Amino acid sequence: MTFLAALLGVTLLAQTLRMSVPYVCAALGGVWSERSGVVNIALEGILLAGGLAGVVVHVATGSAWAGVGAGALAGAALGALHALVVRGGVDAIVSGIAINLAAAGGTRFVLRALYASSSNSPPVEGFRSVQLGGAGGGALLERTLVDPLTVATALLVGASVWTLHRTRFGLRVRACGEDPGAAASVGVDVRRVRLRAVSLGGAICGLGGVALAYDQHQFQSGMSGGRGFIALAAVILSGWRPARAAAACLAFAALDAVQILVQDQAHAASGYLAQMLPYVATLVALWAIARRRGGGAIAGRPPAALGKPME
Amino acid sequence: MSPRGRAATGAAVAGVAAGWLAFAILVWIYGDSPREVAGQLLAGTWGTAYGVGQVLYKATPLLLTGVAVNLALRAGLFNIGAEGQLAVAGLAVGAAGAALPLATPAWIALPAVIAAAPVAGAVWACVPALLRARFGAHEVISTIMMNRIADAAVGLALACGLAIPGTVRTPDVVRGARLPRLEALGLPSLHGSAVSLALPLALVVAALVGGWLARSRIGRETTLVGLSPTACAAERIPVARRIGVALVLSGAIAGLASLAPVLGSKGYYESGMGAGAGFGGIAVALLGRGSLTGLVLAALLFGTLEQGGLVINARVPMEVMSLLQAVIIVAVALADGRIRGALQRGAWA
Numbered sequence: 001m002t003f004l005a006a007l008l009g010v011t012l013l014a015q016t017l018r019m020s021v022p023y024v025c026a027a028l029g030g031v032w033s034e035r036s037g038v039v040n041i042a043l044e045g046i047l048l049a050g051g052l053a054g055v056v057v058h059v060a061t062g063s064a065w066a067g068v069g070a071g072a073l074a075g076a077a078l079g080a081l082h083a084l085v086v087r088g089g090v091d092a093i094v095s096g097i098a099i100n101l102a103a104a105g106g107t108r109f110v111l112r113a114l115y116a117s118s119s120n121s122p123p124v125e126g127f128r129s130v131q132l133g134g135a136g137g138g139a140l141l142e143r144t145l146v147d148p149l150t151v152a153t154a155l156l157v158g159a160s161v162w163t164l165h166r167t168r169f170g171l172r173v174r175a176c177g178e179d180p181g182a183a184a185s186v187g188v189d190v191r192r193v194r195l196r197a198v199s200l201g202g203a204i205c206g207l208g209g210v211a212l213a214y215d216q217h218q219f220q221s222g223m224s225g226g227r228g229f230i231a232l233a234a235v236i237l238s239g240w241r242p243a244r245a246a247a248a249c250l251a252f253a254a255l256d257a258v259q260i261l262v263q264d265q266a267h268a269a270s271g272y273l274a275q276m277l278p279y280v281a282t283l284v285a286l287w288a289i290a291r292r293r294g295g296g297a298i299a300g301r302p303p304a305a306l307g308k309p310m311e
Numbered sequence: 312m313s314p315r316g317r318a319a320t321g322a323a324v325a326g327v328a329a330g331w332l333a334f335a336i337l338v339w340i341y342g343d344s345p346r347e348v349a350g351q352l353l354a355g356t357w358g359t360a361y362g363v364g365q366v367l368y369k370a371t372p373l374l375l376t377g378v379a380v381n382l383a384l385r386a387g388l389f390n391i392g393a394e395g396q397l398a399v400a401g402l403a404v405g406a407a408g409a410a411l412p413l414a415t416p417a418w419i420a421l422p423a424v425i426a427a428a429p430v431a432g433a434v435w436a437c438v439p440a441l442l443r444a445r446f447g448a449h450e451v452i453s454t455i456m457m458n459r460i461a462d463a464a465v466g467l468a469l470a471c472g473l474a475i476p477g478t479v480r481t482p483d484v485v486r487g488a489r490l491p492r493l494e495a496l497g498l499p500s501l502h503g504s505a506v507s508l509a510l511p512l513a514l515v516v517a518a519l520v521g522g523w524l525a526r527s528r529i530g531r532e533t534t535l536v537g538l539s540p541t542a543c544a545a546e547r548i549p550v551a552r553r554i555g556v557a558l559v560l561s562g563a564i565a566g567l568a569s570l571a572p573v574l575g576s577k578g579y580y581e582s583g584m585g586a587g588a589g590f591g592g593i594a595v596a597l598l599g600r601g602s603l604t605g606l607v608l609a610a611l612l613f614g615t616l617e618q619g620g621l622v623i624n625a626r627v628p629m630e631v632m633s634l635l636q637a638v639i640i641v642a643v644a645l646a647d648g649r650i651r652g653a654l655q656r657g658a659w660a
Contacts, residue, residue, distance in 0.1 A: 041455065085641055089648030093389055093451050097593055098637040105633025112628040113341055229459055236452060272467035279456040279463075283438065286456075290448035 012257050014141035018215065020246075020253035021153045022047060022224075025208025026231030027238075027245040028160050032201030033079065035164065035240055036194045037177040039307045041096035042082050043205055044228025045103030050075040050206025051213035051223065052107045056114065058124045058214075067124070068149070068210050075206020076199045078103070083198035087191055092307060100228075108221045119221050126214030149211040156204055160242040173197045177303030205231075233282035236289075240302060252278050319600035322647040326598055327612070329642035330635045337631050348623050355622030356615050362622075364493070364504025368571065370614025371510045372397070372585055375568035376592025377599055377606045378517045379561045383450075384596055385524060386557035387537035392439060392454030393565035394589025395461030396432040400566030402465050403431035404573045405580025406473050408484025420487035425570060432566020433559045435461060440562075444555030458589070469582060479582035490574040507575030514607070516567060520560075521603040533557050565589065591617075594640050600647075 026043045033040035053074035058067030078099060085095040108118045115121055127148055144150055164170040172193045175183035180190045205228075212227070213219045230252050231245075238244035259274050289301060335345035356362045376393045383390035407427040411420055438457055442448040469479050490508040494501045523530040536543045536553045544550050568588055573580050591613055598613075599606035616636065620629030 039451075041451070085645070088645050090641060090644040091389075093391070094593075094597065094640060094644050097391070097590060098640045101590060101633050101640070102637035105630040105637070108630040109337070109341075109628050109634065112630070118628060118630065226459055226462075229455060232452075233456065268470045269467055272463045272470065275463040275466075276460050279459045282456050283442070283453055283460075286448040286453055287442055287446055290442065290446035 008261065010138055010141055012254070012261060014144050015257035015260060016250060016254040017150060018140070018144045018147075019256045020250050021150055021215075022208040022212040022227050023231050023234065023249035023253055024153050024157060024246045025211065026205045026228050027234040027249050028156055028242055029075070029079070029201035029203075029205030029208070030232055030235040031160065031164075031238075031240055031242045031245055032173070032204065033082075033198045034235060034306055035177045035303055036173045036197035037180060037303055037305045037308065038083060038086055038194055038198050039092040039096070040082065040198065040201065041093060041232060042078065042099035042103075042228075043231050044224050044226070045096075045100035046075050046078045046202050046205040047209040047212065047224040047228050048103045048107050048222070049078055050209030052110060052121070052209070052219050053206070054210035055121045055124050055213045055219040056110070058126075059122055064125060064127055064214065067214075068207065071206045071210030071213075072203040073206070075209065076203035079199040079202020079205070080195060082202070083195045087195070104222065107219075111219070111221060121213075121219040123218045124214065126217055128217070149207065149214065152207065153211070156207075157242060157246045160204075164242060169193075169196075174303070177305055180305050180308070230278050233278050236282055236302075237285045316602075318647060318650040319602070319605060321650045322643045323598055323600070323605070323609075325646035326639040326643035330639040333638040334631065334635055337634060338627050341627050341631075343627055348627055351626070352619040352623050356619050360500040361502070361504050362618065364501035364506045365618045366611065366614045367510055368504055368506040368576065368614075369617040370610040371506070371513050371571040371575075372568035372588040373591045373595050373613050373617075374513045374517055374607060374610035376565050376588050377595030377610055378513075378520050378592075379564035379568070380592045380596035381599060381601055381606060382520055382524070382564065383557055383561040385534045385537050385601065386554055387540065388443070388554060388558055388561070389451050390436070390454055390558060390561045390565070391451055391593070392436060392457050392562065392589070393568070393592045394586065395454070395458035396435045396562040396565040397568050397585050397589050398461045398465050399435045400428040400431040401569035401573050401580045401585050402468060402473065402481070403427040403566075404569055405481035405484065406468075408488040408574065409482040409579070411485045411488060413485055415485055415487045417487040420485055421490070424484065424488040424574065425567075428566040428569055429563035430566070432569075433563040435566075436559050436562020440555045440558035443558060444551040450558060465582060481580045483579050484574065488574060489578055490570065492575065505571075505576035507571060509571035509575040512570065513567070516564060517603055517606060520564065529553070529556070565592065568592070591636070594636050597640055598643050 026047055029046065030040050030043055050071040054067035054071030057070035058064055061067075082092070082095050082099055086092045111121060112118045164173065172183065172188050175188060176190045176193045176197070183193075184190050209224070212223060216223065231249065234245045234248035234252065237248045255274050255277060259271050334349070338345040338348045356366050376397065379393050380390050404424055404427050408420070408424045411423070435457060439450045439453040442453050443450045466479075469481075473481055475482055492501075492505065492507045493510065494504070496508070524534055525531070532543065532548050533553045533556070536548060536550050540550045543553075569580075569585050572585050577584065595606060595609040595613055598609035613636065616632045620632035623629065
């Protein structure tokens with residue numbers, strides 16, 4: 001019994017880590033964008049676009065690393081597009097909706113154009129070459145821990161915290177999100193900083209898409225399955241802080257992992273309830289933030305100039 | 312034409328032009344002839360009576376979600392939640408229609424079942440409305456969350472007894488609760504298309520909402536709140552209440568958008584039915600720019616795109632249409648900013 005419990009524990013841990021990667025990447029993308037003052041509900045679409053770009057380049061070149069680069073580039077491109085459209089005077093929500101629409105349709109379009117199927121790509125290796133043998137929780141944990149994208153994600157969390165709080169670029173990003181007028185008055189090019197921050201966030205989010213697709217060893221249309229919105233929820237719950245956002249993502253991934261493990265025994269209802277939980281928690285957090293405006297709410301407060309255009 | 316009307320028309324023209332351009336480029340990239348595919352698209356939509364019927368059928372929910380999003384926009388709110396409000400309402404309509412005794416006459420069944428739609432949509436909009444009106448929490452995030460919760464809640468309700476076991480659809484609604492198709496109401500040339508009484512119903516709702524916004528005291532106050540909440544607060548207009556009511560009404564109208572597929576076409580609710588009309592409504596509202604004619608024309612345009620996607624799907628993937636939708640949304644929003652800026656500069660000069 002204790003052996004089973006231990007096995008379950010290790011398996012659960014491994015599954016949680018494995019499933020958290022796309023969430024964490026998307027949430028970091030959201031933090032970078034929103035801390036610079038640009039609302040980003042396009043994470044869902046960027047995950048899809050990054051995943052497809054990664055798989056397409058992987059299939060074409062045979063190199064998983066080339067795919068990773070392509071996914072990050074595609075994410076950065078969509079991030080830059082979002083920042084530029086917003087700079088052009090379009091509401092960030094409108095731009096985000098348009099990007100999500102375009103990504104959902106565009107990925108299917110590309111799938112059909114390249115692979116004559118609107119539902120999935122041909123299989124890809126991903127980082128299977130580094131896969132270790134053996135079944136069971138322990139082996140899965142080992143595989144997850146040596147997976148380059150898991151390692152990269154963990155490093156990116158640390159790097160984001162450090163860059164945001166300890167570097168000049170991070171300071172400028174935060175200044176643009178808090179008070180773009182003041183930032184501009186001391187010579188910061190707010191538009192350029194926002195463009196860079198949102199593109200950087202897009203690149204990280206694109207990596208998350210690649211991780212998602214490599215994990216399934218193919219791209220499937222609509223495979224983001226709401227993860228971008230969960231990541232957005234994590235960003236809000238964390239009070240727009242990268243480390244806490246990653247922690248929230250781990251919690252949501254653990255929820256997913258539990259769902260997978262108990263899938264056969266439990267009634268379908270519990271699955272749906274677990275599916276709702278992150279969103280309900282976010283509504284509660286929104287309420288808490290709004291109730292104690294600017295104070296020490298459970299979650300922290302949004303960047304002061306979030307969603308405000310630069311005049 | 313007023314400056315505002317001129318800006319709206321200019322933006323709409325720019326949007327449609329950008330859409331056509333994107334269409335031509337995408338079809339060309341795909342390796343087909345844009346001219347031929349466009350011809351096929353027009354022939355399959357506006358070229359036959361059946362095609363027109365199908366366009367009208369697809370445009371019906373889009374008009375209602377467009378009216379819903381527009382109503383919220385006029386109050387200064389962004390209702391991203393039409394998608395979830397529509398899903399919950401569809402389930403409510405399907406469940407209510409199936410729960411009635413088989414012999415219920417239409418004059419009882421129809422009003423009862425139709426009423427389920429706005430009620431369910433309004434209930435779903437209550438949470439964001441309350442969060443916004445009472446606590447000032449931004450409605451965009453809360454409506455996004457409510458959309459995702461709706462997905463799970465509808466699945467949960469279907470799994471817990473509202474669906475036929477083993478499926479994700481409700482049983483058929485009783486005969487009396489079906490909305491008759493227009494082909495059965497003296498328009499036999501529309502034979503086979505799913506356009507139903509839901510279309511005139513949607514037009515009436517759109518006109519009523521337009522009239523309410525323009526002529527009633529509360530409606531006018533709502534649009535004023537959208538223009539300047541602080542000025543309204545100074546004039547003792549209950550800003551929070553106007554905002555809350557606008558969002559709940561918006562949810563109710565979005566709920567009505569479920570009637571066309573559930574009661575007019577299929578006769579039952581199935582998981583995912585009507586999906587996309589919520590986001591389509593945002594496009595309609597942005598393109599329609601608040602005027603009744605504009606909303607109707609925008610709904611017809613996007614209805615044409617939706618049906619046109621199905622027509623050309625054998626040659627070019629129909630997903631090209633959601634790309635077009637995105638291009639049109641962005642182009643309209645960009646052009647609108649530009650034109651409005653130019654008009655303002657003109658006014659200053």
